[in-house]
Amino acid sequence: MFEDLFDPNLVSKLLVTIGDVAEVTGIPQRKLRYWEEKGIIQSSCQKDGTTRKFDYLNIKKILLIKELLDEGFTLEASVKKVEERIENLQNAFSKLQERQEN
Template identity: 35%
Template sequence: MKIVGLDTTHLLKKLDLSIGIGEASRVSGATLTQIRYWEKKGLLTSFHHSDGRNKRYSIQNIIAMTAIKQMLDDGYTLAKAAETVRARQHTADRLRLIMHEQLKSAEIDEDGISCFNFGAIENDPDYDLIVTASDTKTHLTKVKRQD
C-alpha cells in the first residue's frame, strides 16, 4: 500500500501552517516580550498575510521559540541557545534536502513496517538503498534494482 508519492512539497506549501504571536506565546511558553526581542535579534522571523493581519510565525519558528525558551529555563544564555537552535535547524534543513532530493518512494507493508526507497547507490548503481522502520528499529539494506 503506497502512502507517499515522489513529491508532496507542493501540498505542504499550500497549507497555512502558521500562528499569530499570542498563540505562539501560548504554545512555546515564551512571553510576547521575549518573542519580539528574539525576532529583533534575528533569531526568529515573522510574516504578514497579504490582507494585513497580525504577524504570523511558521512551524519552524514555533519549534525554535520552544527550544530557546526551554534552554533559557535550563540556564543557557540566549547566545548559546541561539547557537544550538541554529545548528539544529541546519541539520533539519539538510535532512529535508536529503528527503526531497533522494527519496523515491515510501510504502507501508502489511505488517505496518515503513519502507523508504532512496534510489540507486551512487558508487553501486545496480542497487537501491532501502530503509525500513518499525516503531522501535530501523534497518538499511542494499537491494538489487528492479528497472
C-alpha cells in the first residue's frame, strides 16, 4: 500500500519552482528566499541563475518547519528540531542498510 503512495523515481526527479512551493506551502516567496539566504533551505538554480527550484527533501523540510512555526516555535528552534529529525532518520536508514548488507 505504501508503494502506491510513494514513488522514489518521481521524488528523485521532482524539482519545483519557488512560486509553486510558495503556493503549496502557503509560505511567501520572500520568506523562502530569506530562509535560503540563511542557509536553512537550498535550491538549485537554472543555468540562467534566475529560477529557483526546490527538491523533495527541501520541500519536506519547509513543511516541517512551517508546522513547528504554526505550533509556536521560533524559526531557530524549528530549524534545529527539523535538522535533528532528518539526522535521526538518516542514521536509522544507514543502520538498516548496513544490516541488509551483512
